[in-house]
Amino acid sequence: MDVPAPPPSTDTPLPRAIVRGAAGALWGVALLPAVLFAVLAAPVHPATTVARWTARRLSWIDGAPRESLPRGGRLFGMHAVMLLLGVLNLCVLALLVIGVVSVAQVVTAAATGSGVSVFDAPPGRVTWSTVAVFALPGIVMLFLAASGIGGILWLERRAWSSFARPGAEQLEREITRLSSTLDDVVAAVDGERRRIERDIHDGVQQRVVALSILLARVERAEDAAARDDLLRRGVAETRLVLEDLRAVAWRTYPAMLARDGLLAALEALRDRTPLPIRLDAEVSGARHPAAETAAYFVASEAVTNAIKHGECSIIEIWVRDDGDELTIAVLDDGIGGADASGPGLTGIASRVRAQGGRLQVDSPVGGPTRIEAVLPCA
Structure with a gap:
């Protein structure tokens, strides 16, 4: 905490x-x-x-x-x-x-x-x-x-x-709030750990298994041409494993976010996304690592949901930083109906609450969807 x-x-x-x-x-x-x-x-x-x-x-x-x-x-x-x-x-x-x-x-x-x-x-x-x-x-x-x-x-x-x-009643309310925040932190960490495990199991592990099978076939291959073909396929599979590992590392915590800040990380997210993303960001010169990290993962999860379930054609990311609060909103023109109780949105909601912020999900059936987080910079 x-x-x-x-x-x-x-x-x-x-x-x-x-x-x-x-x-x-x-x-x-x-x-x-x-x-x-x-x-x-x-x-x-x-x-x-x-x-x-x-x-x-x-x-x-x-x-x-x-x-x-x-x-x-x-x-x-x-x-x-x-x-x-x-x-x-x-x-x-x-x-x-x-x-x-x-x-x-x-x-x-x-x-x-x-x-x-x-x-x-x-x-x-x-x-x-x-x-x-x-x-x-x-x-x-x-x-x-x-x-x-x-x-x-x-x-x-x-x-x-x-x-x-503050009197005893106010102190009790503050203790309750801090306890709830601690629970949110624990829930966010557990959710992140499960997501990483799922990404490794469903992506990297499958690639590694396929690579091990190819290498086993190389050992058993008697024909030189077949062996060379299997080796080429093994090299290609190795590159795919590395790409999956980089993707998992990026989703866990992109190095660019810590090095260059939120705007650079969002630009990289835009470049990696197959759908067009319109980025409208006005940020102050000051760095707020905790708020920027939470804001990035809000954007990442919202973009992932829009691509997987939203059936949208364009996504807009809107960011404002006045020095006191960092506001980020992700909008898409898809079919809506996002489930705020789903594991992805629940995870980012816990992350936002752990930072003392608030998250709002507005996704009526038929669209559009708007996910907005307001995070304190202090």
């Missing part, structure tokens, strides 16, 4: 982080009424909805997925803390707005030569020297306000992590 991958990096370029931080702070202030309502209505369903909104906002800011939600008393506690932080955020933003408005008034007054009134005091004339004197304190205040917003966002993320810890 694959070792779980480390959590995805949440590093964000500085300009984007600043924009998302500011927008996230405004988003948090806009959610204040909903959070207040959630605190008052924590026992009912809307509180969970507001928690989802909060999770979506925090995930948008830092890019980290937040799938588990606080439950029970933790839900109330999380909303109470978020309400407090939201009020604090509102105060910081209000001070920032007041500062920006004040700066705009002072700069405008300096540019036009007019005065600026402070509370009830008479308007005083503002010069560019006055603006220069107060520029440094203004920059410091702007930095402190930005730090305050960043600190509040950090506190919000920490609060979410504390209150959204």
